[in-house]
Amino acid sequence: MSKINILIADDHKLIRETWSYILNSDARFQVIAECGDAQEAVELAKTKRPHVVLMDINMTPFSGLEATQRIRKISPGSKVIGVSMHSQPAYAKKMLQMGARGYVTKNSSKEEMIKAILEVNHGNKYICDEIKNIISEQLLDEKEDSPNINALTEREMQIINFIKEGLSSKEIATSLNISLKTVEVHRHNILKKLKLKNSASLVNFINTNATYI
CATH class of the missing domain: 3.40.50.2300 (Response regulator)
Incomplete structure (x- = not known):
């Protein structure tokens, strides 16, 4: 050889x-x-x-x-x-x-x-x-930092769908027969779980991921 x-x-x-x-x-x-x-x-x-x-x-x-x-x-x-x-x-x-x-x-x-x-x-x-190990760690970190729709509760998904349809927090509260404060708490939790900063970023997230919501 x-x-x-x-x-x-x-x-x-x-x-x-x-x-x-x-x-x-x-x-x-x-x-x-x-x-x-x-x-x-x-x-x-x-x-x-x-x-x-x-x-x-x-x-x-x-x-x-x-x-x-x-x-x-x-x-x-x-x-x-x-x-x-x-x-x-x-x-x-x-x-x-x-x-x-x-x-x-x-x-x-x-x-x-x-x-x-x-x-x-x-x-x-x-x-x-x-x-290869460094690349794997970076990919895992990115995955952990990315928004996770699966972390949302059924009620939070309902509220996201109402936001998607253009309803205000007051209109959502009326539709679900819950208080305005409860809706705001849900919205806060949604932002936290999806790692978003504000309502504008939430709307952008919903529009971007419309297929999956």
Whole structure:
């Protein structure tokens, strides 16, 4: 089985040497070149055509993002994995937009880096667990903060439907045979449950979600 040829581009010599040692100790890989700046990385990719490039984002004289874009143009067969200390999903997204096939943080384990190399070499994309966990947490937080119609009581849904029809609080009170104060309490509770600030935002919410109410 032929080895996966790898180019390591990182501005820290110790990191380059460490990864070279780790990967060359594995029979599946061969580090064919390493460099400390983005321009040299682009030139090496052009001449050596590595299967995989491990690209640090923070590079000089231009960023690893730009280097990735250039490498994808001159050596389309080379698959780039972004490597960075940044764990914000936005960095991973930008790197993938530039043409990278994977993204791992410097908190990733040796096993995960090897998994990333194997995955992208086989034509798949790979995002490290740290980034995926952050994205999952953000999605859960957004879900928790979003208005929940299911939290409304039957009476509150009745009042929303009256508001939808354009009835005032006084008219709603008359229709339901309850006091005006009770209607106002219900409206307050509706705003609280739907995380809305005022009656205008409630009307906008009703119009926006008319299909579901």
